[in-house]
Amino acid sequence: MTDYAIICVVDSTNPEHIHHVGLYTKGPEPIIHLRSTVIANIDAGHVYYTWFYENGKWKKGALVQKTSNGRFITTDPNNTTKDNLGSLPDCRN
Numbered sequence: 001m002t003d004y005a006i007i008c009v010v011d012s013t014n015p016e017h018i019h020h021v022g023l024y025t026k027g028p029e030p031i032i033h034l035r036s037t038v039i040a041n042i043d044a045g046h047v048y049y050t051w052f053y054e055n056g057k058w059k060k061g062a063l064v065q066k067t068s069n070g071r072f073i074t075t076d077p078n079n080t081t082k083d084n085l086g087s088l089p090d091c092r093n
Contacts, residue, residue, distance in 0.1 A: 004041070005051040006064060008091035009083075018073065018083040022091040024051055024058070030091060035083070038073055039066055050075060050085055062086065 007030055008022035021038055022030030038048060042065070050061030062075035064085065074084040 002046050004038075004046060004048045005058070005060075006038075006048055006085065006088065007051050007053070007058075009085055009088050010091050016082040018085065020091065021073075021085070032091065035073060038064070039070070042066055042073075048073075050088055052088075 005024035006021045007024045009018045010020040010022070010032070011018055018035050020032045020034055022032055025031050042048065048064035050064060052059050052061055064073050064075055065077045066072070067074050067077065067081055067083075069081045072081065072083040074082075075086050076084055
């Protein structure tokens with residue numbers, strides 16, 4: 001299956017919920033996916049990681065998983081029902 005690199009997020013009006021994520025591409029702009037697409041792809045066996053740009057290089061972060069209720073995505077599956085992808089930047093900046 002395919003591995004994806006999430007490099008940024010777009011929050012909904014509620015900052016606890018991610019609406020879209022930005023995936024790394026070789027072009028200048030990320031590809032934007034709905035959170036629901038990420039969840040469906042995880043269910044289909046695809047793997048997502050967070051990635052960070054530091055000191056001029058991309059570095060692999062944490063594995064992205066579904067929350068305990070299956071509705072959100074997180075890097076810390078600690079029985080939360082909120083989105084949590086750490087400190088990824090906003091895709092709109």
